[in-house]
Amino acid sequence: MLNDDEYVLRAKRGDMDAFSTLLKKYSNAVYAATLSIVRDFHNAEDLAQEAFVKAWFHLNKLEDGNKFGAWVCSIARRLCLDWLRKSKDFPMNSFEMYHNVTDSQTNVEKMVERNLTKVSVWEAIDQLDEPKRLVTIMYFISGFSSTEISALLNISVSAVESRIKRSKNKLKKELVAVMKEMFEEKKVGQDFHDDVMWRIIPRIATIEIPVSNLKRSIDWYCRNLGTRVVHETTADAMLHLQGSNKIGVPTLFLCQTDDVSNKLGFHNTNTNIRHSVIDFYVPDLVRFHKFLSDQGVNVGDLNYKIGEGLGGFGFSDPDGNMFSACNIIHHGQV
Numbered sequence: 001m002l003n004d005d006e007y008v009l010r011a012k013r014g015d016m017d018a019f020s021t022l023l024k025k026y027s028n029a030v031y032a033a034t035l036s037i038v039r040d041f042h043n044a045e046d047l048a049q050e051a052f053v054k055a056w057f058h059l060n061k062l063e064d065g066n067k068f069g070a071w072v073c074s075i076a077r078r079l080c081l082d083w084l085r086k087s088k089d090f091p092m093n094s095f096e097m098y099h100n101v102t103d104s105q106t107n108v109e110k111m112v113e114r115n116l117t118k119v120s121v122w123e124a125i126d127q128l129d130e131p132k133r134l135v136t137i138m139y140f141i142s143g144f145s146s147t148e149i150s151a152l153l154n155i156s157v158s159a160v161e162s163r164i165k166r167s168k169n170k171l172k173k174e175l176v177a178v179m180k181e182m183f184e185e186k187k188v189g190q191d192f193h194d195d196v197m198w199r200i201i202p203r204i205a206t207i208e209i210p211v212s213n214l215k216r217s218i219d220w221y222c223r224n225l226g227t228r229v230v231h232e233t234t235a236d237a238m239l240h241l242q243g244s245n246k247i248g249v250p251t252l253f254l255c256q257t258d259d260v261s262n263k264l265g266f267h268n269t270n271t272n273i274r275h276s277v278i279d280f281y282v283p284d285l286v287r288f289h290k291f292l293s294d295q296g297v298n299v300g301d302l303n304y305k306i307g308e309g310l311g312g313f314g315f316s317d318p319d320g321n322m323f324s325a326c327n328i329i330h331h332g333q334v
Contacts, residue, residue: 008065265322
């Protein structure tokens, strides 16, 4: 297995899988660092994500890759302090101390007792000075050993163990058990990782389509594909696709030009089939095929995979730009 320095070197060259490995390794440690400062689960997670994004874009500034974890923690700390300075009414009453998840066996009295105990945990933690609070939360959330925490915080192992011991002595025994349970529930996982990677991995922003008559094409795309115009000039227009309220959905950019020779398609010489570059997902192919045909759109034959109910068909816009409709969803798309 590679060490951190080797992963950092690969990440500096653009290897996102290498950065993903570092992210998974240190996500809870950095989250614990932000939580110890802002003491609010939601804001701590946002700031921890921001720290990793900032680290990705400033990775070339890190000279010793084996100090990646400590470096990201220091970035997170600075982000938290900036956040606190900008926050007008920082959070003594905004702790996410209550859990709304209960089962049918939980009565009101037990739920209130559980929540009050967790309030007491936060009140007790808040009495710890920041060094003890940081080590304590990191100990319960990150899953790192005292040795690993000492490397992250650049302090001795004995100092880490001493701070954990003093914190436990200051907290009541029953509160320590509840704290362990509470932080275990709040660890970050795959969603945290995916959110960070989404912010750094290239994704489609705009699909540019050459058209000869902008007004005609705007009408065609809006009528047949349900797009919505969000920007228009005499020479171009930006259209939102359905689902544009979802982050990551690309826009269509129609550009009026005399050169419409690129038909957004290609000839597959292996199958002798003409392919479109852009496929649209349509759950009801039969109805959509009939709708386009009724609109006078140039559509191809509807093809199904026999016995599976899956398939698609091709169609083209007024300039001959090729598209296809299919009812096949690949893993992770929807």
